[in-house]
Amino acid sequence: MRGAVIHAPGDVRFETLDDPKISRPTDAIIRTVATCVCGSDLWPYRGAEPVGEPHPMGHEYVGIVEEVGTEVIHVKPGQFVVGSFATSDNTCANCRNGWQSSCLNREFMSTCQADYVRIPNAHGTLVATDDHPGAEFVPSLLAVSDVMGTGWYAALAAEVTPGSTAVVVGDGAVGLCGVIAARELGAERIIAMSRHESRQKLALDFGATDIVTERGEEGIARVKDLTGGIGADSVLECVGTPESMRQALHSARPGGNVGFVGVPHDVSVEGQELFFSQVGLRGGPAPVRRYLPDLIDRVLDGRINPGKVFDLTLPLDQVAEGYKAMDERRAIKALLKP
Amino acid sequence: MRGAVIHAPGDVRFETLDDPKISRPTDAIIRTVATCVCGSDLWPYRGAEPVGEPHPMGHEYVGIVEEVGTEVIHVKPGQFVVGSFATSDNTCANCRNGWQSSCLNREFMSTCQADYVRIPNAHGTLVATDDHPGAEFVPSLLAVSDVMGTGWYAALAAEVTPGSTAVVVGDGAVGLCGVIAARELGAERIIAMSRHESRQKLALDFGATDIVTERGEEGIARVKDLTGGIGADSVLECVGTPESMRQALHSARPGGNVGFVGVPHDVSVEGQELFFSQVGLRGGPAPVRRYLPDLIDRVLDGRINPGKVFDLTLPLDQVAEGYKAMDERRAIKALLKP
Structure with a gap:
């Protein structure tokens, strides 16, 4: 072979x-x-x-x-x-x-x-x-085996609930699938952070309600502006760099949650900063197997x-x-x- | 004055x-x-x-x-x-x-x-x-204003649920109140980490089912022994040092949760270590005000x-x-x- x-x-x-x-x-x-x-x-x-x-x-x-x-x-x-x-x-x-x-x-x-x-x-x-399955379903079933399963986990780890506000940091395939997951889990407002026109378009197509192009302190300030000054309920961190983790932690409100699925590279989280943020943090390789039957159904039903x-x-x-x-x-x- | x-x-x-x-x-x-x-x-x-x-x-x-x-x-x-x-x-x-x-x-x-x-x-x-309230209730109501409220938050942040296994790292007043909280929230097994006889006794009185005196790698191994080899569902970190945080993170099972309420001093959490642990982490100053009516009732009812x-x-x-x-x-x- x-x-x-x-x-x-x-x-x-x-x-x-x-x-x-x-x-x-x-x-x-x-x-x-x-x-x-x-x-x-x-x-x-x-x-x-x-x-x-x-x-x-x-x-x-x-x-x-x-x-x-x-x-x-x-x-x-x-x-x-x-x-x-x-x-x-x-x-x-x-x-x-x-x-x-x-x-x-x-x-x-x-x-x-x-x-x-x-x-x-x-x-x-x-x-x-x-x-x-028909050939038209193959790309989505393939996505389910990793990026869609991982975006799903990010949204669950970030505890997206119906009516909540979610921020997605990262406009790669996982971040874009995170937008789908946030929508499926009922988020009312989904803020996608992206600077690339084609990815912004796909994010909006997948259910994003707002696009933030700023990064760093400006990006954090923009998210705060959009979330009543306190930050989002849920943040999906789909990159894995120190900058994206900082962006994520500071975009969540006290009591909010960050799900991080970008494999961290040179990332460390300072204890007192996390403490006073009161943000919950969970990451890891997605337990895709847990989601497979449900996600396969959603694909074959044409929902996602x-x-x-x-x-x-x-x-x-x-x-x-x-x-x-x-x-x-x-x-x-x-x-x-x- | x-x-x-x-x-x-x-x-x-x-x-x-x-x-x-x-x-x-x-x-x-x-x-x-x-x-x-x-x-x-x-x-x-x-x-x-x-x-x-x-x-x-x-x-x-x-x-x-x-x-x-x-x-x-x-x-x-x-x-x-x-x-x-x-x-x-x-x-x-x-x-x-x-x-x-x-x-x-x-x-x-x-x-x-x-x-x-x-x-x-x-x-x-x-x-x-x-x-x-009668004088006999005053010490417990005073405890509610901080250490009991903080132990309660630790248990909630660690997502203690009925039937679960909880580990409490730290045998100070907050840790001991964390034992009370874990019991009230229905934990079936409560492992208190303590080396001090008087505190062990109080922990058992408050509902601990097991005492672990070992620390560091030995302490982690002992907790794993007691939890089917995978770690506890919930860990309450009630100290705030690098050693106690490490103890806590490595005592939780994949998918488990650490609630950390000891104000961190020189603590930082390495991104990949947290990622592959799949442990959820939330800390901070306890929102005691949220719990006051309930905790005051539990004290005056004689439950705690x-x-x-x-x-x-x-x-x-x-x-x-x-x-x-x-x-x-x-x-x-x-x-x-x-």
Whole structure:
């Protein structure tokens, strides 16, 4: 089979690789129907994280089950399945609590930009659709496997409730999906912080009611202006930098909540600042598995269309161009078709 | 009148001071029935915070209303009242949201170790009891004005729910009141971290089911042992040091919550550590005003007896000895009677 391999910052190649094999009875092999490039893939691509030895890339996928291990009984060969970037047995104490992304047997996916993928913990990770979905649903189902699930978690961690005001920091695919999530959870006012016209447009399309283009102190002041002087009930932090975290914490009202889902890079939170803000803070890798059945239904019912974040579709063998386009911000998110 | 004045670390004196006067129509003057020394008063007393110019001390109080400003209509001269260390107008946007400790007109109390005290924002701060309570209730009502209200907030911020497991880090008066709060909110298992026999005894009396004497990595391992290997649902951080915060964060399970109420000193939380823990974190000065009616009822109904944290009672003129006894850990908390 063939798949993407990163060799160095800026150097992603499409290469022939060994076919994946069932190595444990809880594994499955899927034939990829669609995969994509994630914002977090850009950290090593940009040299902001070490690449180390050349290795495969990708953690987002939908596909058709090819083969399953003997202990995989929930899904069968031939079914269309959606999974998550974090695999989970769905039976351990953390899974039973609904925190499958902290499964005691968790393995993070990392080989999905390929024709075929081995899914560890397949029995607890994969969710099959009733039928093979129409091609028009594939981008949104793919989004559900990561960015939509992550935006959903951000909104839940930020405790968005009906009638509340939410701020979304970050206009990447996750932030845009966070707008969808805030709307679905009933936020009355959704303030998207964005400077890019195409992303502002998508945010408004997804349900944002206000766009704030300012950043830093000016951005905070603008949010305060829009929220009666005290800040928002909920803030979704979807970037992961010191600046975006500061923006988020200072945009929330006392007693409000920040859900942070951008993997933090060089971020630390000062104790007294957090203390006197009285803002609740929760982050982490999204427990997408918990949300999959609900989010798949919302996609197939036509309620949500997060697949719109894919503004570039390429054949899988052009994966390198997908990275390049996202790095240069020519694309929000690139979908890859084997 | 007379009251406590701190001149330098270790140097608290009982001195003659100007009588307080109504300076704004929202003020009240109360005659103190009981006041006390707080763990946070020990920060300047121990030189861990600058003292600056000599100044009065104390922020916990119950008393009899002597005089009210023209806009104070909720309480009347002669009534017994309980207040909070943070005054609040109870009408601003933050107060209406239930976050009175972030009132837009907040003033922190700081002159309460005295015969008479001026209460700013008296109309929104003071809650009167129906009758003058018996002397046996005074210590618990005094505790409600700060340590019990703060322990209550810690338990709510840590999202203690019926049947849950809670860990309390810190065996000072706030931590011990946190045990009461966790029990009242229905925690099935309450693990108190304490090395001091008298405090362990009080914790068990207040409802703790387990005592952990270990600290640091050993303390974390012990809590994990007691919580099925994953950590507790809720952790109440009632100290405010880097060590106690670390203890708290690592004692909570993925998806669990830490409520932190010890004012943080030199504490910072690393972003990726918090991210991958998936622990929710909320702290701050407790919105005691929100809880006062309920907590006063629980005291007068005999459901809770947080006044037991006062293991030393002194005449107010011996306030210096109260500081000394707490500094030397001879007393958990010193009650002062004018």
